[in-house]
Amino acid sequence: MKRAPLLVLAGTAAGFVGVLTFHTRPVSATTPGQAQPSAMPSASSAATSSAAAGPAAAGPTRAAAGSTLVRSAAGQIVQFGYGELNVRVTVNGSHITAVSVTDLQTAEPTSQQISEQAIPMLRSEVLSAQSANVNGISGATFTSRAYVQSLQAALDKLNVK
Amino acid sequence: MTEAGAAGAGAGAAGAGRAGQPAAVKRTVDVMGTVVSFTVLGLGEAAAETALDQAGDVLREADETFSLWKPGSPVSRLRRGETELAQVPPEVSEVLELCRMARTWSRGWFDPWAMPGGVDPTGLVKGWAVERARDVLRRAGAAAALVSGGGDLAVFGQPAPGQEWRAGIQHPWRRDALAGIIEVRAAAATSGTYERGPHLIDPRTGQPGHRGVSATVTGPSLALADALATAVAVGGDDALDAIGALDGYAGYLIRPDGSEAYTGGIDVLPR
Numbered sequence: 023m024k025r026a027p028l029l030v031l032a033g034t035a036a037g038f039v040g041v042l043t044f045h046t047r048p049v050s051a052t053t054p055g056q057a058q059p060s061a062m063p064s065a066s067s068a069a070t071s072s073a074a075a076g077p078a079a080a081g082p083t084r085a086a087a088g089s090t091l092v093r094s095a096a097g098q099i100v101q102f103g104y105g106e107l108n109v110r111v112t113v114n115g116s117h118i119t120a121v122s123v124t125d126l127q128t129a130e131p132t133s134q135q136i137s138e139q140a141i142p143m144l145r146s147e148v149l150s151a152q153s154a155n156v157n158g159i160s161g162a163t164f165t166s167r168a169y170v171q172s173l174q175a176a177l178d179k180l181n182v183k
Numbered sequence: 184m185t186e187a188g189a190a191g192a193g194a195g196a197a198g199a200g201r202a203g204q205p206a207a208v209k210r211t212v213d214v215m216g217t218v219v220s221f222t223v224l225g226l227g228e229a230a231a232e233t234a235l236d237q238a239g240d241v242l243r244e245a246d247e248t249f250s251l252w253k254p255g256s257p258v259s260r261l262r263r264g265e266t267e268l269a270q271v272p273p274e275v276s277e278v279l280e281l282c283r284m285a286r287t288w289s290r291g292w293f294d295p296w297a298m299p300g301g302v303d304p305t306g307l308v309k310g311w312a313v314e315r316a317r318d319v320l321r322r323a324g325a326a327a328a329l330v331s332g333g334g335d336l337a338v339f340g341q342p343a344p345g346q347e348w349r350a351g352i353q354h355p356w357r358r359d360a361l362a363g364i365i366e367v368r369a370a371a372a373t374s375g376t377y378e379r380g381p382h383l384i385d386p387r388t389g390q391p392g393h394r395g396v397s398a399t400v401t402g403p404s405l406a407l408a409d410a411l412a413t414a415v416a417v418g419g420d421d422a423l424d425a426i427g428a429l430d431g432y433a434g435y436l437i438r439p440d441g442s443e444a445y446t447g448g449i450d451v452l453p454r
Contacts, residue, residue, distance in 0.1 A: 156364055157222065157342055158331035160399060161353035161373025 210235045214242045215309060216252070217333040219316070224340065225326025234323035238316040238330070245312035248272050251305060262301035278304050278311055278406075285410035288432075290425045292418030293410045297386035310335045310372050310409025317405075335372045337405045352451070355397040355437055362397065362437060363451035370405035374398050374412035383417050394419025395436045401449055402432035420444060 208223045208231035219242060223231045248271075250256045257271035268276055282304050285293045295304045313330050317337035320328040327340025329348055338348040347366040354360040355375055365371060374383075375397040383393045398415030400408040415422040415434050426434035427446035435451050436444045445451065 156349045156351040156361070157329050157338075158220065158336045158348070158350050158367075159334075159353055159361075160331075160336050160350045160365070160367075160371045161334045161375055161397060 205231075208232065208235070210239075212239045212242060214239065215246045215250075215312065215333065219313065219330060219332035221316075221320070221331075222329045222342075223320055223325050224328065224342065226324060230323065231325070234320050234325065237323070238319040241316045241319055242312050242332070245274070245308065245315070248274055249278070249304065249308045249312075251303065258304070262303075278308060281311065281404075281406050282307050282410065285407055285414070288407070288425065288429055289411055289414035289418070289422055291386060292414035292422040292425070294386035297389060298384055299389060306374075306413040307406050307410040309333050310337075310370070310404075311406035313337050314370065314405035334374065335370070335405055335409050336367055337370050338367050339369070352397070352399055352435070363435070365399065365401065365435070365449060365451055367401060369401075369403050370408045371399060371401045372405060372409040372412040374409070374416040383413065385417055393417050394421075394438070395423075396439050397437040398423075399435040399449070399451075400426060400432060401434075402429070408432065 205225060205227050208221075208226065208228055210221045210232075212219045212221070212235075219239075221235055221238065223235065226234060247253070248256060249258045251259055251262070253259060257266065257275060260266045261268065261271055261275065268279075279295075279302070282293075282295045282302075285307060286295070293306060295302050295306065309332065313332045313335050314337045316332075317328060317330045317339065320330070321339050325340070327338070327342060329336065329338045329342070334353070336348075336350050342348055347368060350365050350367045350371050351361040352363045352365065352373055353375065354362040375395075384391060385393070393416050395416045395418075398412045400412040400415060402408045402411070411422075411426055411429075411432060411434070415426060415436055418425075419436065419438065423434050423436045423444055423446060426432050432446075433448035434446045435449050438444065443451075
């Protein structure tokens with residue numbers, strides 16, 4: 023399978039940042055001005071380098087192609103169905119190099135097991151963003167009004183590679 | 184939206200000018216209560232625009248015929264017993280025949296005749312209409328095309344030599360993220376309970392109910408894939424087993440606890 027040119031991927035990720043930052047249930051603990059890695063749907067590859075520590079990003083992360091700056095930032099708190107969690111994402115230039123779960127809250131202790139099952143999926147999905155290079159989104163059954171905030175709308179702004 | 188605009192410009196710089204090929208033509212059409220996105224390759228701009236006009240007409244006609252939101256639509260009148268099958272457009276019979284097929288193939292997990300208020304083919308119509316719109320583009324001579332509407336994708340051809348169309352599967356709990364990626368050769372449909380709430384009716388109880396939060400089905404027909412995805416979202420593992428027994432169709436299920444299940448024949452990336 024061919025990979026898309028890096029420029030396209032970086033552009034995609036940057037396009038999502040700041041545009042697609044909504045959640046089904048807003049959580050008050052969000053800090054304004056933080057980077058929102060949860061808004062980078064498709065970034066990429068395996069999070070093996072857990073210690074790619076760099077200065078915490080103060081402003082929104084813009085993944086510029088060619089940059090070698092290493093930054094990490096905590097994302098917005100995310101609802102995942104059985105509770106909330108927070109993800110820290112480390113970016114080296116335009117690549118996500120690490121994703122870690124920094125906080126996990128579940129409604130009841132018995133949910134813990136469920137959460138541990140769900141988290142690997144969440145992690146792989148954040149990581150998948152770097153290799154996404156997709157042509158369409160399946161399952162985005164948005165209304166006309168919600169379309170402007172959808173992943174499909176972001177894709178439609180991009181030219182075909 | 185400024186950042187998205189900048190992203191588009193960047194991608195254009197990277198992707199402009201495949202040798203000997205007209206540029207891709209894109210369009211979005213607001214229809215059927217959602218937005219349908221088109222990408223057409225291999226047609227000149229004027230021919231592509233004409234074909235897209237016709238494809239849009241196909242979607243609007245389907246909406247006029249099948250919409251349950253429009254009290255005067257043929258299917259609405261059929262449900263109220265104000266008209267008969269012989270008096271409505273022949274497409275209605277065609278769709279109901281596909282519904283019967285999907286009911287059998289899904290072991291009853293998709294059943295338009297078990298819906299409250301009379302027969303309701305909505306779970307199949309969207310895919311059917313998107314598929315017909317794609318076929319308009321194929322007949323117009325396009326080399327390849329993708330039509331994406333309301334969670335359903337129909338494609339033909341290849342986006343680039345040696346590449347297949349790639350679809351991101353909407354993450355069930357994060358609207359800005361993907362649960363995975365699949366390659367699509369004809370049709371893919373994802374049905375879920377995450378965007379419009381618990382709108383799925385369990386045909387075995389007549390009440391809202393679901394055993395999956397997200398169900399994706401791929402196969403040769405988008406009409407059937409759409410209905411079968413609804414079946415898997417409602418029926419969970421039992422319905423997924425039914426899909427696995429079908430020739431040419433494959434399924435991917437995300438259960439309410441976040442765990443996943445697959446039939447053979449579908450590769451959800453990354454693994």
